[in-house]
Amino acid sequence: MTLSAPGPARNLPQYGALVAVLLANWLLFPDFFAIRLQDGRLFGSLIDVVNRGAPVALLAIGMTMVIATRGVDLSVGAVMAISGAVAATMTGAGWGLPAVLAASLAAGLLCGLWNGLLVAVLRIQPIIATLILMVAGRGIAQLVTEGQIVTFTSPALAFIGGGSFLTVPMPVVITIALLAVTALLVRATALGLMIEAVGINRLSSAGAGVNTPVILVAVYVWCGLCAAVAGLIVTADIRGADANNAGLWLELDAILAVVVGGTSLLGGRFGLVLSVVGALIIQAMNTGILLSGFKPEFNLIVKAGVLLVVLLLQSPTLTLFLPRPKGARPMGAVKPPVAPTSGGAKP
Amino acid sequence: MxxxxxxxxxxxxxxxxxxxxxxxxxxxKKLVVGFSQIGSESGWRAAETKTAKTEAEKRGIDLKISDAQQKQENQIKAVRSFVAQGVDAIFIAPVVATGWDSVLKEAKEAKIPVMLLDRQIETKDQSLYMTAVTSDTVHEGRVAGEWLAKQTGGKCAVVELQGTVGSSPAINRKKGFDEVVAKNPGMKIIRTQSGDFTRAKGKEVMESFIKAENGGKGICAVYAHNDDMAVGAIQAIKEAGLKPGKDILVVSIDGVPDIFKAMSEGEANATVELTPNMAGPAFDALVAYKKDGKMPPKWIQTESKLFTPDTAKAEYERRKDAY
The missing domain is CATH 1.20.5 (Single alpha-helices involved in coiled-coils or other helix-helix interfaces)
Structure with a gap:
């Protein structure tokens, strides 16, 4: 994902922000980095950050690809609710884990296919096309659960949310695995290049021989799959499907994570790992606020303040005034800013 | 199709x-009552509708239910249609507090009494409705607090899981509980955060509370503004290697079936019921009014009953089908 990056310095705002937020948490709460084993599973605030950040990180992986094609998927939160509802309801009806997983992932794929067809074939603007499923999807999930919170006791399904692999919580393991698979798919092949091409100019990439409808459908399908996995995780975590609240507003967190990660909403170049870092920044803030003991009324203000700083650090206009290392340029900028003057100085 | x-x-x-x-x-003369219900956005709401049906059957009342799907305009349409049908009374569970005056005037002109269920409305003309059947959410918080004070001898470090910031049940349930805390110098709320009334957020917030308070050792009890957050908190306590209900007491409000299940398993300690039977008292008031013209009080307060583990198993069996 750093193929086109001139150096690691370009990613400084994201990694810097993550480190800064983690350090701030540590100042507020000295035991922040303390980790111990509890029932064979890592336990600590830092673990909470990666564990609780996993659903948004998963959404961000799928969302990055969609945004790279100059699209957006507003339906991911609703898709989470659908996949969770399917999983809990089927488990309650006595189906085994393989069937349950297959069905809820299939539900996610189907939702993605629907979005993809609307965008690629019917050429509806992505924000409107996916808005349909954002609204209707939650209704579908409520139909599946009949408006109730469907709980289950199956330890196999609960393992996805509460289990661990080599002491690492399963949601983290799943996120890393999906990130690796996605990165391999787009970077070891020409797929990533084609996605970026479609995002920069759909017409001319079609002219250059890229099968744009197939690429578009593929990214929405992949995004639906990522959302379904995230939905499985949150459902397994609370051992119940809450169709009204599962994934509610998480599409906005996912878009935010992608943008904080430096991928432009105008499409083109994208960074998968950076989107995941963006998701971790958001979650590190959430966890920090909970640990800090601030009144809940301040939650959103603190969050907005920190995000503003991170986004300002990436602003093409503002970065002109910041001294930068040679070759560093903000990712979101269409054109590279004026050549850095005082090369070598670290920001 | x-x-x-x-x-x-x-x-x-x-x-x-x-x-x-x-x-x-x-x-x-069989009484005919039109009931404009908000929708079925939660398990509690579904239980309220279901209970209204059975309470109507019990009294031989013909109940017509209209589902507004969370929209006020649908409720207004439903009320107009009830007026046109000439029902004996109209029940409304209002989705929002304002904007009812004109349609209620139409009902008043048709001399059809209107009763509000479970939520109040804001209006200058109090004569537009006969009575409102609701619970006292401040009192619910008070009942939960008093139980905890009694249980712990007035000495307890409490962590609080608030409802959605700014929502009226969250404000009131906090207020009632705070009153009790103020009266007991040994009681203290050491941490309070919003869990948005959901299981997932309740669990996440509780995880942080446990870490912030020395692995949970500093916490005597968790007070959750609804049962769902308590269910999430119970899972967080378990995953931290502590015993919910023993190492950390769990008290919450609502009385949904899952908290009774948790109580029967010894993982929760008390819940204050928000009864889904709002229609029953309204039917009684209506029958009394039709029989000998007795005006009911403007506010009929439902009971906020506290339940503890000893009856939990039976209560769970009784409720699991109603919800």
């Missing part, structure tokens, strides 16, 4: 309903 099916089924059902109504009209 399926929509057509639904419409034709609904038409058939309506026809049947009207037919039945005509037959029943023959046997003396």
């Amino acid at each position: 399926s929509r057509k099916w639904v419409i034709s089924a609904a038409t058939a059902a309506a026809a049947l309903f009207i037919g039945l109504g005509a037959v029943q009209a023959a046997d003396a």
Whole structure:
């Protein structure tokens, strides 16, 4: 994902922000980095950050690809609710884990296919096309659960949310695995290049021989799959499907994570790992606020303040005034800013 | 296709309903009540509708329910249609507090009494409705607090899981509990955060509380503004290697089936019920008014009953089908 990056310095705002937020948490709460084993599973605030950040990180992986094609998927939160509802309801009806997983992932794929067809074939603007499923999807999930919170006791399904692999919580393991698979798919092949091409100019990439409808459908399908996995995780975590609240507003967190990660909403170049870092920044803030003991009324203000700083650090206009290392340029900028003057100085 | 099916089924059902109504009209005066329900956004709401049906059957009242699907305009339409049908009374569970004056005036002109269920409305003209049946959410918080004070001898470090910031049940349930805390110098709320009334957030917030308070050792009890957050908190306590209900007491509000299940397993300690039976007291008031013109009080407060583990198993069996 750093193929086109001139150096690691370009990613400084994201990694810097993550480190800064983690350090701030540590100042507020000295035991922040303390980790111990509890029932064979890592336990600590830092673990909470990666564990609780996993659903948004998963959404961000799928969302990055969609945004790279100059699209957006507003339906991911609703898709989470659908996949969770399917999983809990089927488990309650006595189906085994393989069937349950297959069905809820299939539900996610189907939702993605629907979005993809609307965008690629019917050429509806992505924000409107996916808005349909954002609204209707939650209704579908409520139909599946009949408006109730469907709980289950199956330890196999609960393992996805509460289990661990080599002491690492399963949601983290799943996120890393999906990130690796996605990165391999787009970077070891020409797929990533084609996605970026479609995002920069759909017409001319079609002219250059890229099968744009197939690429578009593929990214929405992949995004639906990522959302379904995230939905499985949150459902397994609370051992119940809450169709009204599962994934509610998480599409906005996912878009935010992608943008904080430096991928432009105008499409083109994208960074998968950076989107995941963006998701971790958001979650590190959430966890920090909970640990800090601030009144809940301040939650959103603190969050907005920190995000503003991170986004300002990436602003093409503002970065002109910041001294930068040679070759560093903000990712979101269409054109590279004026050549850095005082090369070598670290920001 | 399926929509057509639904419409034709609904038409058939309506026809049947009207037919039945005509037959029943023959046997003396059977009360007909129109109920404009908000929708079915939560398990509690579904239970309220279900209970209204059974309470109506018990009293031989003909209840017509209209589902507004969370929209005020649908509720207004429903009330107008009830007025046109000339029902004996109209029940409304109002989705929002304002904007009811004009349609309620129409009902008043038709001399049809209106009763509000479970939520109040804001209006300058109090004569537009006869009575409101609601619970006292401040009192619910007070009942939970008093139980905890008694249980711990007035000495307890409490962590609080608030409802959605700014929502009226969250404000009131906090207020009632705070009153009790103020009276007991040994009681203290050491941490309070919003869990948005959901299981997932309740669990996440509780995880942080446990870490912030020395692995949970500094916490005597968790007070959750609703049962769902308590269920999430119980999972967080378990995953931290502590015993919910023993190492950390769990008290919450609502009385949904899952908290009774948790109590029967010894993982929760008390819940204050928000009864889904709002229609029952309203029917009683209506029957008394029709019989000898007795005006009910402007506010009928439902009971906020506290439940503990000893009755939990039976209560769970009793409720699991109602919700």
